[in-house]
Amino acid sequence: MSLRQASGTFSNPTCFLLLVSFLLSCSFSLSAAAQSCGSQGVAVQVLGSGGPELQDKRASSSYLVWENGQARVLVDAGGGSALRFGESGAQMSQLDVILFTHFHVDHSGDFPTLIFSSWFGDRKRPLPIYGPPGNDFMPSTTEFVSDLFGDKHGAYRYLSELLVPGEEGSYKMQPHNVVVSETPVTVFRSGDLAASAVRVFHGAVPALAWRVEIGGKVLVFSGDTNGEGEGLVRLAMNADLFIAHNAVPEGAVGIERRLHMPPSVIGQIAEDAKVKRLVLSHRMLRTLGTEDQTQSEIKKRYLGPVVFANDLDCFPVR
Numbered sequence: 001m002s003l004r005q006a007s008g009t010f011s012n013p014t015c016f017l018l019l020v021s022f023l024l025s026c027s028f029s030l031s032a033a034a035q036s037c038g039s040q041g042v043a044v045q046v047l048g049s050g051g052p053e054l055q056d057k058r059a060s061s062s063y064l065v066w067e068n069g070q071a072r073v074l075v076d077a078g079g080g081s082a083l084r085f086g087e088s089g090a091q092m093s094q095l096d097v098i099l100f101t102h103f104h105v106d107h108s109g110d111f112p113t114l115i116f117s118s119w120f121g122d123r124k125r126p127l128p129i130y131g132p133p134g135n136d137f138m139p140s141t142t143e144f145v146s147d148l149f150g151d152k153h154g155a156y157r158y159l160s161e162l163l164v165p166g167e168e169g170s171y172k173m174q175p176h177n178v179v180v181s182e183t184p185v186t187v188f189r190s191g192d193l194a195a196s197a198v199r200v201f202h203g204a205v206p207a208l209a210w211r212v213e214i215g216g217k218v219l220v221f222s223g224d225t226n227g228e229g230e231g232l233v234r235l236a237m238n239a240d241l242f243i244a245h246n247a248v249p250e251g252a253v254g255i256e257r258r259l260h261m262p263p264s265v266i267g268q269i270a271e272d273a274k275v276k277r278l279v280l281s282h283r284m285l286r287t288l289g290t291e292d293q294t295q296s297e298i299k300k301r302y303l304g305p306v307v308f309a310n311d312l313d314c315f316p317v318r
């Protein structure tokens with residue numbers, strides 16, 4: 001029934017206006033509810049559930065870890081994630097740390113957008129940023145941040161006050177290169193929060209997977225990886241939530257397989273690590289539509305709950 005039709009059924013206009021106002025207040029309370037991820041306890045909110053393609057109509061890779069209404073950890077910041085960050089209700093001043101898995105554009109493109117937004121916020125404390133070291137193909141984390149915000153050659157050097165010591169900024173970014181192997185190493189602690197990393201394999205790109213322990217819960221982010229090696233299983237051991245990247249379908253070969261893990265490998269890692277819940281993200285045009293096959297390949301190896309992520313989905317961890 002349209003509003004015009006509805007108005008016809010009400011002989012009393014006041015009655016009709018009351019109904020409209022009731023319906024509007026319902027829709028506002030629903031949207032307010034959508035912004036309350038992690039208001040109590042720990043939750044992961046998916047800011048970007050897509051990959052690099054824009055036609056997937058998803059923001060690229062990015063996740064927020066919430067605890068008791070505070071957005072404490074940001075993992076990656078792919079294109080579109082800054083808009084989702086705003087939609088989530090998070091503030092840059094709330095973040096304890098930013099963790100990067102690697103510096104492909106679909107994991108880092110909105111980082112400067114988020115930093116510029118923070119310039120208008122009330123952040124006063126340093127912002128630690130952890131990510132992989134560099135090689136001939138990719139900058140290290142410290143290079144990535146200074147390539148953007150360094151005072152001499154940074155693309156956005158007009159914001160160098162947020163990086164360069166001695167300049168008058170409201171806060172400073174503190175970038176760190178995380179050099180690790182396949183044994184998990186804890187690189188950041190703050191109160192009840194700890195972040196640990198292992199190296200993972202993603203072609204020639206230096207890449208990390210992250211384990212975030214917070215409020216007694218364990219959240220693990222695979223990032224992009226082909227699943228080789230033992231590091232990811234060690235890192236994900238007994239995780240409450242394992243967010244794995246479903247970037248290729250079963251049977252992928254060539255460059256796709258060298259970069260990403262197919263569903264059978266995701267399922268085996270989830271099983272070996274005894275994770276309690278599996279979330280599939282980084283969904284791409286080649287995996288969207290193959291969910292049934294993906295699910296059945298995973299179920300052959302891992303019998304726990306499996307969920308496909310969408311932008312702004314909230315996964316409370318109880």
Ligand SMILES: [Zn+2]
Binds near residue numbers: 051282
């Ligand atoms: Zn990616």
